[in-house]
Amino acid sequence: MxxxxxxxxxxxxxxxxxxxxxxxxxxxxxxxxxxxxxxxxxxxxxxxxxxxxxxxxxxxxxxxxxxxxxxxxxxxxxxxxxxxxxxxxxxxxxxxxxxxxxxxxxxxxxxxxxxxxxxxxxxxxxxxxxxxxxxxxxxxxxxxxxxLSMQVQSSLLSEPVETEKLLIKASYLPANKLAGDMYYWHRIDEHRSAIIMLDMMGHGISASLVCMYISSVLRDALRTYTDPVRVITELNRWMNLLNKPESPVHYYFTAISMIIDTENKTVEYVNAGHPPGYALLDGDKVFALSTGCCPVGFFPEMDVKKNTISFEDRIQILLFTDGVMEALEKDDVNGLDKIRSAVSKGWLDCRTSSPIDFLLPSELQRDQPDDMCVVFIQAQ
Missing domain, CATH: 3.40.50.2300 (Response regulator)
Structure with missing residues (x-):
């Protein structure tokens, strides 16, 4: 002293x-x-x-x-x-x-x-x-x-994929050091890849802990099942193991799970309460990946509905979490309309750019109250 x-x-x-x-x-x-x-x-x-x-x-x-x-x-x-x-x-x-x-x-x-x-x-x-x-x-x-937790969480995210037939990249901007957004993809075979994006309820430490809890289950589910319905059903089962009746907080997340097949030119997907995501088919048709069921963890049983998109030549898909929409709406624009417009502009060159740059100017990418994540996919 x-x-x-x-x-x-x-x-x-x-x-x-x-x-x-x-x-x-x-x-x-x-x-x-x-x-x-x-x-x-x-x-x-x-x-x-x-x-x-x-x-x-x-x-x-x-x-x-x-x-x-x-x-x-x-x-x-x-x-x-x-x-x-x-x-x-x-x-x-x-x-x-x-x-x-x-x-x-x-x-x-x-x-x-x-x-x-x-x-x-x-x-x-x-x-x-x-x-x-x-x-x-x-x-x-x-x-x-x-x-340390941030390093662990970041290590769970997938690396970009760049092949002749498939490009997958992501932008990941947590509001704090830890985030409740997550993405992961897995190559099933030469032609098929499984992809999932999820957005956990809330953000910060509690959301990231639940996110890391579900991550190991998520990896196993994408490797085990080749059907998005089975993936979402399995994740719902694990979320309900976490949501005990006596728990003061009920956790859930929204997600889009999909299988892209570059040989059969199809995308099978399930949207569990997530913002729609947009697909550009063959250069001129924009398709919304609309909600097919409730968020994961809401109920013990889910009525999961799968949709299939077919394309002839190529497809471009943009998935995002609601933090991106909220950031866009600060400029008094409709977030979904802005994202749909970006997708409809045509085949985007994302090999040298960050996916979020197509949606948000740099000033809107900083100091946002919610986590922001964008996954960009091109297949042909």
Whole structure:
């Protein structure tokens, strides 16, 4: 524990030092100006070391830089702003004292200094510093755990596919470090590929945890079943194992699951409560992949309906989560109409572009309240 005393009057420094020594506080440093204080704290160092100062006793009336301005500057320095500042002043101007507290001071003591008052305020300040340090360490621990979770979640997403017959790419923009959106694809055989996109209820940590829970089931389901109906039915079974009657929250997700067959030129799909997605067939016909059943996890049993699209030459499909629609609608446009229009423009070159760039300008891709995900598919 270290106390920093800053006062241009050496008599005041002597008095405070005596009080601290008699109370058992021997780790303190006395300075005579705010400039000395900033130098001692490495305030102007680009890569400052962790400070050992636990509390600052700061005089208000000092030449060059007064205590109020010094405290204001401390609050602007990340590694110093959490040090409690107690003002020591002879001023009886309540407006000046209020200003001192407004800039970041936690308390004040009047001169001449009363020993009991000073020690009581120091104890309060030290408790506050301890609590701030504890919360800072906890926050750092949580950030590290979130970073690891983000890496794990990202590793579950599929890599792009680029072959002569098939192109699959995705854009993935979580609102926070962890997201409730997910996509995955699996090559069944030489001609068929299974693809799924899902959007878990909510976003953030809870949605991502449920997302990771379902991811292993999802991978097994896409590898085991060659029918989107079976895939969605299996995922619903697992979601209902999670949704116990006594659970305070009922989790569900929307999804589009499909099988693309480049030999037979077909797309079989199930839309479980998800935004429709759009397909451009043979360069001129736009087809909406409309909802065929309720979201996964709503009910123990689902009446799952499958649809089939046939194409003669080639097909282009754009799947997206509702965060993309909401971002578009901030510009006072209908999100679905905007996406349908982008798809209808013709065969898009996505090999060198991110799929979301076809839908959203860069300024709408940042700082959105919901996760955003776009999957782009071309088959021929």
């Amino acid at each position: 270290s106390i920093l005393i800053v006062d241009d009057n050496k008599v005041n420094l002597f008095v405070i030092e005596k009080i601290l020594k008699r109370a058992g506080y021997n780790d303190f440093v006395s300075l005579t100006s705010a400039r000395e204080m900033f130098n001692y704290l490495d305030a102007d160092t680009p890569s400052p070391k962790e400070t050992s100062v636990d509390i600052i006793l700061l005089d208000i009336m000092m030449p060059e830089i007064d205590g109020i301005e010094a405290c204001r500057r401390l609050q602007e320095i990340p590694h110093l702003k959490d040090i409690p500042v107690i003002f020591v002043t002879a001023l009886e101007d309540s407006n000046k004292v209020a200003e001192a507290l407004d800039v970041g001071g936690i308390d004040y003591i009047m001169k001449p200094i009363n020993k009991v008052d000073l020690l009581a305020r120091i104890r309060v300040g030290l408790r506050l510093k301890y609590e701030k340090d504890w919360h800072r360490k906890q926050d750092e621990k949580i950030r590290n755990e979130l970073d």
